[in-house]
Amino acid sequence: DWDKVEAVVSTQSTGVEIQLKKATAVRWETLERKEEAGSANQRNYPTSNRRNPVDWDKVEAEVVKEDAEDKKEGDQAMNELFQKIYADGNDDTRRAMIKSFQESGGTVLSTNWDDIGKKQTEVKPPDGMEYKKWNE
Numbered sequence: 001d002w003d004k005v006e007a008v009v010s011t012q013s014t015g016v017e018i019q020l021k022k023a024t025a026v027r028w029e030t031l032e033r034k035e036e037a038g039s040a041n042q043r044n045y046p047t048s049n050r051r052n053p054v055d056w057d058k059v060e061a062e063v064v065k066e067d068a069e070d071k072k073e074g075d076q077a078m079n080e081l082f083q084k085i086y087a088d089g090n091d092d093t094r095r096a097m098i099k100s101f102q103e104s105g106g107t108v109l110s111t112n113w114d115d116i117g118k119k120q121t122e123v124k125p126p127d128g129m130e131y132k133k134w135n136e
Helices: 056-069 074-088 091-103
Strands: 002-012 015-022
Touching: 074 091
Parallel strands: none
Antiparallel strands: 002 015
């Protein structure tokens, strides 16, 4: 290993000179690092921050954890529930959800294909509202 803080890079017309200081005073057998058993899966990300490089795997894990803990509310929670039902449902469930939603103008969402597949889905607006077609 080498000390990243004390690295010096100089550019000249004849080439680039890089001076690295060893982190510990030991003799290196080669200039290339030998792969260790566990380090093959480790990702190295380029960074301009030499002193405190960011571990993006750790950041990603934190974001995923926060998203999982995040409690959705209102329309966002309902939409997520419908997406989960659609994703986990079989073909008949998906077909019923699509048909009922499209035929009702978005006012009905059913998962029962036996009921929805037999007839046209009626428009059922929320209480206190009236359904009108766009050209009326």
